[in-house]
Amino acid sequence: MSSLQPFLALLPSAIKVLHATRFISGWINEYGPLITLRSGLRKVVIIGRYKNQGGTLADRPRMIATGELFGGGLSIAYTPFGDRFRRMCRALHTHFQPKAAGAYQPLQTSNVKNLIFNILDDPYNFQNHVTSYAATVITKVTYGNTAPTSATDPQVIEMRKLRKLIDGALRADAFYLVDSIPWLKYIPWYGRELKQGFERSKRLNTGQLNRVKEQMQSDVDIGPSFTRYMLENGDHHGLTEDETAFLGGSLFRAGSNTTTSVICTVLMAAACFLDEQVKVQAELDAVIGNHQAPTFTDQQSLTRLHAFISEAVRWRPVAPNVTAGFPHRTTKDVIWDNHCIPAGTTIFGNHWSICRDPEVYPEPDAFKPQRWINDQGSLRDDLANFLYGFGRRVSPGQHVANRTVFISVVLILWAFQLTLDPTQPLDDMGFMNSEKAHRPFTYQPCTIEFKARIPETELRRMMQIYPEVVRANGIDQQGNEIPLSEACL
Ligand code: HEM
Numbered sequence: 363m364s365s366l367q368p369f370l371a372l373l374p375s376a377i378k379v380l381h382a383t384r385f386i387s388g389w390i391n392e393y394g395p396l397i398t399l400r401s402g403l404r405k406v407v408i409i410g411r412y413k414n415q416g417g418t419l420a421d422r423p424r425m426i427a428t429g430e431l432f433g434g435g436l437s438i439a440y441t442p443f444g445d446r447f448r449r450m451c452r453a454l455h456t457h458f459q460p461k462a463a464g465a466y467q468p469l470q471t472s473n474v475k476n477l478i479f480n481i482l483d484d485p486y487n488f489q490n491h492v493t494s495y496a497a498t499v500i501t502k503v504t505y506g507n508t509a510p511t512s513a514t515d516p517q518v519i520e521m522r523k524l525r526k527l528i529d530g531a532l533r534a535d536a537f538y539l540v541d542s543i544p545w546l547k548y549i550p551w552y553g554r555e556l557k558q559g560f561e562r563s564k565r566l567n568t569g570q571l572n573r574v575k576e577q578m579q580s581d582v583d584i585g586p587s588f589t590r591y592m593l594e595n596g597d598h599h600g601l602t603e604d605e606t607a608f609l610g611g612s613l614f615r616a617g618s619n620t621t622t623s624v625i626c627t628v629l630m631a632a633a634c635f636l637d638e639q640v641k642v643q644a645e646l647d648a649v650i651g652n653h654q655a656p657t658f659t660d661q662q663s664l665t666r667l668h669a670f671i672s673e674a675v676r677w678r679p680v681a682p683n684v685t686a687g688f689p690h691r692t693t694k695d696v697i698w699d700n701h702c703i704p705a706g707t708t709i710f711g712n713h714w715s716i717c718r719d720p721e722v723y724p725e726p727d728a729f730k731p732q733r734w735i736n737d738q739g740s741l742r743d744d745l746a747n748f749l750y751g752f753g754r755r756v757s758p759g760q761h762v763a764n765r766t767v768f769i770s771v772v773l774i775l776w777a778f779q780l781t782l783d784p785t786q787p788l789d790d791m792g793f794m795n796s797e798k799a800h801r802p803f804t805y806q807p808c809t810i811e812f813k814a815r816i817p818e819t820e821l822r823r824m825m826q827i828y829p830e831v832v833r834a835n836g837i838d839q840q841g842n843e844i845p846l847s848e849a850c851l
Contacts, residue, residue, distance in 0.1 A: 383794075386410075387715040395715070396701055404542075406689070406708040410715030412722075412748060413698065420447075420754035421691035423708040426547055427538035428531050431556035434564070436608035439616060443693060443754075450609055453599040454758035457591050463761035465586045466503050467658050467769075473498050474769050475828045478777055482822065485812040489626055492770070496621035497614070499766050500759075504613045505570050506584030508577060520566050525615055527559045564604070567611035571603070588613060617759045621766050623680040624749070626807075627793045628771050631674035633780040633810045634790060635729050642670050642731075643815070646776045652816045655824050656772045658765070665741055667772060669734035675749045677729050678794050679713040688751060716748055774812075777821055783809035 389397050390410030397408040421443035422429070429440030438454070441447045456462070473495060480491035498511040501518075510517050530536060540546040540553060547553065574589040584590060592599070592606045601609065632639040645666040650656045656664075681688070689708050696703040703709065718726035722745070723733060736742045750757035757763070774780075782788060792807020814821050 383712060383714045386712055387718070390712060390715045396698055396703075406710060407703055408710045408712050409698075410712045411719050412711070412716050412746070412752070415696060415753060417754050418693055418696050419690040419709060419752065421693050422755075423689050423691045424541075424544075425689075426540045426544055427553060427556055428528065431540070431547060431553045432528055432531060432559045432563075434560045434608070436604060438609060438612050439688065442691075446605065449600050450605065451754070451758065453592060453601060453609065454588075456599075457588055458758050458760075458762055460761045463765060466499075466762055467765060469502055469507060469585065470499055470766050470769050471657065471828070473502075474773055475825045477770055478773060478825050479822070481774070481778070481812050482814070482818065486809065488629070488810055488812065489622075489806055492625045492629075493618075493622045495770060496625065496766065497618045500614055500617040500621065500762075502585075502587070503617075503762055504588050504610050505574055506577070506587035506590055508582060508584050509570075509587075517566065517570065520562065521614055524559060524563055524566065525619075527555070528615065531556065563608070563611055567607035568603075570610060571607040613759065616757070617763060620680060620757075621763050623793045624675055624763070624767050625770050627678050627680055628671050628674040628767070629774065629780060629810060630790065630793065630808050631670070631677060631729065632775060633782045633808065634788075636781070638670060638673075638729065638731055639775065639780060642667050642775055643779075646772070650776060652776075655828055656776050657829055658769060660772070661768060664772065665735060665739065666731065667768075667775070668741055669731040671767065671771060672734045672745075672747050673729060673731040676717045676723065676747060678791065679717045680749065680794060681713045681751075688755065690752070690755060711748070711752055713748060777815060778812040779815055781811045781813070783811050 386397060386408055387410065390408070395409060395411035397410070399406050399408065422440055424430075424442070425440045429435065429437060433440050435441070435446075438447065438450045441450065477491055477495045480494075481488055484491070494511075494513070501509050501511050501521075512518060531538070538553070538556075571589060571593075574584065574587065575593060577584050578590060578593060589606075589610045592601070592609070596606060632642070645664060646656065649663045650660055689710055692703055692705050692707045692709060694705045717723070720726050734742055734745060750760040750763075786809035789807040792805070816824075
């Protein structure tokens with residue numbers, strides 16, 4: 363992300379991007395959990411251990427190229443702490459709180475069976491299938507179940523092009539002079555591509571918002587969606603039409619590649635650690651058996667599966683910006699051990715190091731799902747996962763994402779035995795590097811062989827009738843709501 367770019371520019375190119383995170387982690391092991399990088403008058407602090415700092419890290423540093431020129435100041439991820447952030451954040455957290463997120467389970471369930479069919483038909487391209495699944499879910503969560511999701515739809519094509527543009531601007535080795543010389547932003551010819559990107563995003567986001575509006579006026583059944591919620595409750599949150607449109611637009615960017623990386627990381631871990639995969643499948647066989655497919659109602663009974671998922675994302679942490687995570691900015695002086703981090707300092711949490719804190723995760727390099735389980739055989743509640751970030755900026759999409767990850771992973775591990783293809787290369791860090799991993803047509807970190815655990819015809823038949831309403835809805839046969847475990851991940 364831009365605030366770290368001037369510092370990464372100082373590093374040899376070979377260690378940029380993915381390797382920067384481990385390089386920095388080496389410094390953390392050697393010098394302690396607080397690293398300061400200086401470039402001229404600018405400095406950033408990188409933190410390698412987690413400590414709750416309350417709301418003091420809620421701000422973002424100024425990101426002129428990405429936040430102001432491309433985002434027009436309307437993209438929540440780059441919005442500084444203040445009135446606009448509070449209004450946007452309240453809308454997102456209200457709509458995506460655990461109970462409300464449950465409304466999307468039928469949508470997640472009905473789309474996940476396509477993932478199974480696609481893996482059966484074309485296992486080699488599992489990464490593309492996961493990408494389509496994650497993108498479809500987040501698009502429908504944002505705009506309703508009639509939203510276009512086909513790869514050939516012009517809006518989908520434009521969404522992908524714009525994401526590519528912003529991904530390019532966020533590359534660890536991308537550098538925009540305007541982030542050092544702010545007045546450049548007023549020069550008409552400067553950053554033309556970024557400014558045009560903003561205009562294109564505005565057209566796209568407004569077009570999507572208007573389509574939902576029209577469908578609601580003409581009584582089309584679009585199901586629940588974030589945009590519909592905002593159109594029905596917008597006054598309550600006090601957001602302008604532009605803010606609402608861009609908030610919707612942010613969700614695809616925030617929630618598609620991240621979810622893809624997490625699902626693929628878990629599948630890769632299953633193929634790499636067969637003994638642990640077998641333990642998860644023993645639990646699935648005991649709880650579900652092979653005469654019915656798992657659904658959300660099984661969520662609370664699958665301790666081993668949740669532990670496996672948590673360990674996979676600790677082993678190979680996935681963050682929107684792999685180099686270090688999202689930048690934060692201190693809102694006041696922060697005392698960290700014996701050091702004072704002054705107000706206004708840019709801070710990164712180095713996810714790799716935080717996930718390898720030996721005091722929290724003994725033998726941090728070992729893959730041990732058991733570490734997440736206590737002596738009573740339940741999930742430990744004293745061990746945290748930082749997959750979704752920190753403090754006030756924690757991902758508002760976590761409850762939706764947890765469900766998308768859970769239902770896809772449970773179904774795949776129930777349906778298939780996963781093994782690595784020994785003839786193909788394995789890059790087990792590959793899904794952490796979003797800049798490469800999200801070009802699935804050209805880059806595939808691992809090749810997994812999927813062997814059906816039940817006869818294929820039977821599996822296909824079960825998927826045809828896979829429950830979409832009663833069990834998946836979180837409603838039991840008597841019409842009572844089924845409490846959902848938030849413990850996963
Ligand atoms: C498994 C998938 C996901 C992962 C790993 C993930 C992770 C993250 C992380 C690490 C951050 C930065 C937090 C920080 O600054 O400390 C973030 C921010 C964000 N995420 Fe997610 N996320 C995921 C899915 C989603 C989904 C599905 C949505 C939308 C429904 C979403 C919406 C957002 C938004 C809007 C932000 C910006 C929040 C802010 O700046 O205050 N994310 N996410």
